[in-house]
Amino acid sequence: MTPATLVQPQVKLTQHLIDGQWCDSADGKTLETFNPATAEMIANVAAGDRADIDKAVAAARRAFDSGPWSKMSARDRGKLLYRLADLIAENADELAALEVLNNGKPISEVKGADVPLTIETFRYYAGWADKVTGDTIPVDSTFGNFLCYTRREPVGVCGQIIPWNFPLLMAAWKLGPALACGNTVILKPAEQTPLTALRLGELALEAGFPPGVLNVVSGFGETAGDALVRHPDVEKIAFTGEYKTAQIIMKNAADTLKRISFELGGKSPAVVFADADMDLAVRGAMTGIFFNQGEVCCAGSRIFVEESAHDEFVERFAAAANNHRLGDPFDPNTRQGAQVSKEQLDKVLRYIDIGKREDKATCVAGGSQHGDTGWFVKPTIFADVTNDMRIAQEEIFGPVASVIKFREINEVIREANTTMYGLAAAVWTRDISKAFAVANGVRAGIVWVNCYNTFDPAAPFGGYKFSGHGRENGKGVLDMYTETKTVWVNLD
Numbered sequence: 254m255t256p257a258t259l260v261q262p263q264v265k266l267t268q269h270l271i272d273g274q275w276c277d278s279a280d281g282k283t284l285e286t287f288n289p290a291t292a293e294m295i296a297n298v299a300a301g302d303r304a305d306i307d308k309a310v311a312a313a314r315r316a317f318d319s320g321p322w323s324k325m326s327a328r329d330r331g332k333l334l335y336r337l338a339d340l341i342a343e344n345a346d347e348l349a350a351l352e353v354l355n356n357g358k359p360i361s362e363v364k365g366a367d368v369p370l371t372i373e374t375f376r377y378y379a380g381w382a383d384k385v386t387g388d389t390i391p392v393d394s395t396f397g398n399f400l401c402y403t404r405r406e407p408v409g410v411c412g413q414i415i416p417w418n419f420p421l422l423m424a425a426w427k428l429g430p431a432l433a434c435g436n437t438v439i440l441k442p443a444e445q446t447p448l449t450a451l452r453l454g455e456l457a458l459e460a461g462f463p464p465g466v467l468n469v470v471s472g473f474g475e476t477a478g479d480a481l482v483r484h485p486d487v488e489k490i491a492f493t494g495e496y497k498t499a500q501i502i503m504k505n506a507a508d509t510l511k512r513i514s515f516e517l518g519g520k521s522p523a524v525v526f527a528d529a530d531m532d533l534a535v536r537g538a539m540t541g542i543f544f545n546q547g548e549v550c551c552a553g554s555r556i557f558v559e560e561s562a563h564d565e566f567v568e569r570f571a572a573a574a575n576n577h578r579l580g581d582p583f584d585p586n587t588r589q590g591a592q593v594s595k596e597q598l599d600k601v602l603r604y605i606d607i608g609k610r611e612d613k614a615t616c617v618a619g620g621s622q623h624g625d626t627g628w629f630v631k632p633t634i635f636a637d638v639t640n641d642m643r644i645a646q647e648e649i650f651g652p653v654a655s656v657i658k659f660r661e662i663n664e665v666i667r668e669a670n671t672t673m674y675g676l677a678a679a680v681w682t683r684d685i686s687k688a689f690a691v692a693n694g695v696r697a698g699i700v701w702v703n704c705y706n707t708f709d710p711a712a713p714f715g716g717y718k719f720s721g722h723g724r725e726n727g728k729g730v731l732d733m734y735t736e737t738k739t740v741w742v743n744l745d
């Protein structure tokens with residue numbers, strides 16, 4: 254195996270991108286960013302605060318109100334987004350290596366999912382740019398003769414706050430629709446993973462986006478993020494992360510009555526009926542919980558298995574988990590890399606400990622840290638879990654699955670819905686009526702039938718209940734980045 258330290262890409266960008274210029278923080282502060290596979294520091298990156306956010310918002314405001322962006326045709330905006338997608342494709346290997354270095358996820362996944370989906374997301378929204386149209390409305394003529402029509406106009410300056418689990422892809426999900434609709438943006442990447450967002454900012458400049466249209470300010474949530482949320486000249490906040498952070502954001506955004514959209518966590522149920530194709534179900538359960546080290550908002554972390562198939566499923570699932578290749582994320586054969594930070598490692602290990610201390614649950618795979626370098630956790634499975642246990646109710650955000658036994662369909666739908674979250678759900682069965690009963694019965698934004706973790710920029714993604722507000726991807730997002738203006742023209 255190649256040691257991760259030997260394959261490190263060069264880190265060139267460590268400053269904020271504001272108004273088309275690279276700059277340090279006004280107070281000179283920086284934050285340390287790490288390689289999760291080795292726990293070594295990679296670089297000091299600018300840590301922004303209120304003064305940097307003020308400067309970035311002023312630049313975004315100018316670009317929106319009076320810059321070349323405000324006069325650019327929608328079609329030309331689309332061309333810039335296509336150009337950005339092409340530049341990402343041309344620099345795919347470098348971006349992939351940077352993402353692996355900073356996040357700890359395996360290179361096979363970055364090249365198979367993160368980077369291609371990032372490119373496709375920009376292309377998808379590039380295509381929308383000149384297709385966001387209004388309507389002509391057939392209004393009543395009792396009081397006169399009118400032409401009534403609607404225009405779809407950009408919301409304005411948008412603050413976009415993203416997490417560390419898919420740094421590049423989350424930036425694309427946010428930027429694609431915002432820029433296609435003609436908004437300007439201040440993107441705040443997570444403090445753990447600023448590197449690919451900064452490189453993306455550089456590629457956007459190279460693509461020809463005018464200064465101030467896309468600003469990238471790195472920094473902590475409590476400082477840079479908070480300043481963005483409270484800023485009176487920011488019209489919208491789009492956020493992905495923990496629901497508790499969303500609650501803080503909602504309160505702090507209230508004074509300036511911002512538009513908000515949230516993509517939050519989950520505790521997604523995956524239901525396996527005894528008649529399912531067991532190979533497919535085990536593979537699906539593996540992907541559902543161990544993809545991206547379990548650092549996935551829609552991770553299938555509660556696996557409900559019908560009683561008669563329970564023991565066979567658990568045995569096969571545990572065997573697959575024990576064979577899962579864990580290690581150097583730069584090795585193309587690695588299937589699971591490192592957790593993003595020491596903090597996340599500790600959180601996951603704490604939950605494993607809670608699971609072990611719950612009387613009834615049995616740990617049938619993993620159950621500990623892997624190795625003593627970096628922040629790796631063995632793929633872990635608890636069997637004999639009940640839905641009321643903490644490991645079945647709280648988001649662990651790591652490679653830890655809970656398997657719960659069930660007897661009949663109404664019971665499992667009820668239990669699946671007994672959670673504060675409602676992001677995703679899955680069902681494995683050969684019986685079409687059971688598949689539809691679960692698909693219709695679960696209160697979740699995405700349902701996978703005999704599959705898991707399939708994504709497409711055209712397919713809406715987001716959750717019910719504590720899993721969020723609004724949707725990402727698909728054409729619905731365009732509503733969240735536009736205002737509708739109704740124009741009445743007196744024709745008499």
Ligand code: NAI
Nearest residue numbers: 415416442443473474475478479494495498517518550650
């Ligand atoms: P977080 O929600 O605190 O961080 C996400 C983003 O929000 C980061 O960019 C952060 O700097 C920013 N942020 C934090 N506090 C803020 C504030 N007061 N105002 C404005 N922005 C703020 O998530 P964190 O602390 O990194 O992870 C904690 C847990 O959250 C994880 O263990 C996981 O359970 C969950 N999470 C869920 C994600 C998802 O995709 N749904 C992504 C990341 C974390």
Ligand code: MG
Nearest residue numbers: 474494495498
């Ligand atoms: Mg936090």
